Amino acid sequence: MAEHKKVSEALLSESEATLRLVDTLLNELRSAEEAGMTEDGEIPGVPEGLSRQGSGALATLSEVLTRAYNEIMSALDALKSSREVLKQATAERVHRTEAKLREVSSATELAATDMLNGLDRALKLVDRLDAASERGEDSAAIRNELREEIFRLISCLQFQDITSQQLSYASSMLLDVARRLQVVATLFNIDVSSTEGADEQVEDFEGGAFDSAASMMNAAARQAVADEIFPFPAS
Amino acid sequence: MKFLVVDDSATMRRIVINSLQRIGYSDCVEAADGTEALERFDSSIDFVITDWNMPGMGGLDLVKALRAREDGRNVPVLMVTTRSVREDILAAAAAGVNNYVVKPFTPQLLKDKIEQILRAKQGAA
Numbered sequence: 135m136a137e138h139k140k141v142s143e144a145l146l147s148e149s150e151a152t153l154r155l156v157d158t159l160l161n162e163l164r165s166a167e168e169a170g171m172t173e174d175g176e177i178p179g180v181p182e183g184l185s186r187q188g189s190g191a192l193a194t195l196s197e198v199l200t201r202a203y204n205e206i207m208s209a210l211d212a213l214k215s216s217r218e219v220l221k222q223a224t225a226e227r228v229h230r231t232e233a234k235l236r237e238v239s240s241a242t243e244l245a246a247t248d249m250l251n252g253l254d255r256a257l258k259l260v261d262r263l264d265a266a267s268e269r270g271e272d273s274a275a276i277r278n279e280l281r282e283e284i285f286r287l288i289s290c291l292q293f294q295d296i297t298s299q300q301l302s303y304a305s306s307m308l309l310d311v312a313r314r315l316q317v318v319a320t321l322f323n324i325d326v327s328s329t330e331g332a333d334e335q336v337e338d339f340e341g342g343a344f345d346s347a348a349s350m351m352n353a354a355a356r357q358a359v360a361d362e363i364f365p366f367p368a369s
Numbered sequence: 370m371k372f373l374v375v376d377d378s379a380t381m382r383r384i385v386i387n388s389l390q391r392i393g394y395s396d397c398v399e400a401a402d403g404t405e406a407l408e409r410f411d412s413s414i415d416f417v418i419t420d421w422n423m424p425g426m427g428g429l430d431l432v433k434a435l436r437a438r439e440d441g442r443n444v445p446v447l448m449v450t451t452r453s454v455r456e457d458i459l460a461a462a463a464a465g466v467n468n469y470v471v472k473p474f475t476p477q478l479l480k481d482k483i484e485q486i487l488r489a490k491q492g493a494a
Contacts, residue, residue, distance in 0.1 A: 285387070285391060285476060286475075286476070288384060288387055289384060289388075289473070289474075289475065289476055291380055291384060292380075292381065292384060292472055292473040292474070293473065294378065294380045294381075295376075295378040295380055295381045295451075295472065296451060296472060296473060298378065299422065299451060342422055342423075342424075342427050343377065343422055343423060343424040344422050345421070345422045345450070345451045345452050347451070347452070347453075347454070348451035348472075349451065350473055353471060353472075353473050353474070356453035356471045357453075357470070357471045357474070357478065359453055359454075359455055359458060359471075360453065360458050360469040360470070360471055363455070363458045363459060363462055363469065364458075364462065364466075364467075364468045364469050
């Protein structure tokens with residue numbers, strides 16, 4: 135990416151210089167035509183090399199234009215290849231971000247469903263407690279069951295940590311895309327001051343503060359991988 | 370028994386501490402990252418439960434730092450993390466982690482793993 139930026143910048147700068155030269159020469163030729171040549175064929179105010187003969191000046195102009203054309207084509211090729219790299223990299227990141235955001239959505243949905251199911255079970259246990267109380271029965275077992283249910287509900291809140299890591303990953307992808315777009319915008323002198331600081335934020339995210347693969351899904355299967363390495367004793 | 374619970378998520382620290390209290394361990398110290406954990410760690414800590422991904426010093430570096438200390442060489446460490454790639458788990462084992470729990474975990478799994486580590490420690494003593 136940095137390589138492409140360097141090449142594109144160099145080519146753009148050279149092309150700009152060449153085009154300025156062409157512009158100057160065309161202006162000078164136009165002035166000469168308006169002023170008319172002197173008796174010895176010199177054009178007043180035009181550099182000696184160009185004003186010697188009309189055909190000589192045109193030959194020089196043709197060379198300059200060919201050089202300008204080649205440089206513009208190189209610049210366009212470099213820009214095209216930068217665009218492809220950018221398109222590929224940003225599209226992939228945007229897709230990954232979108233997939234991660236969908237994962238966040240399904241993780242919160244899953245956690246909400248688990249909690250609602252748990253609350254339903256807890257409410258039924260409260261009903262059973264009431265019924266047991268009316269009948270004057272011992273309700274210690276139901277109370278214990280209720281405690282366990284509430285405890286399971288607390289565990290469901292682990293989704294906060296996991297979705298927070300998923301969102302951090304999505305944010306890091308978006309900041310990276312912003313950084314890439316900033317590089318391209320700079321090439322075209324577009325003011326992108328609102329993305330200032332994106333580099334620092336991306337570095338913060340790259341500090342290992344989150345797991346890009348954090349997930350609520352398949353917890354048992356993933357735990358099984360750990361249990362292979364740290365096996366439970368046979369007993 | 371005194372536990373040091375290390376996680377950058379306050380919610381997770383609370384869930385782990387809640388789980389510990391449910392199984393009878395109420396003496397807990399908290400830290401939000403590896404650096405804070407090292408500051409809090411002393412010979413009174415009997416068990417460390419740590420997350421892996423944290424800003425600043427992460428869990429893996431914390432374990433390595435603990436194993437390099439005289440008073441942290443033998444302290445039981447349980448890693449509780451979302452990371453579940455085999456290479457990561459092997460890296461944790463190589464660093465000196467005693468056991469590994471993948472988030473999200475059930476309270477029963479956390480209890481089983483803690484008891485497993487303590488049994489192994491008693492067996493070794």
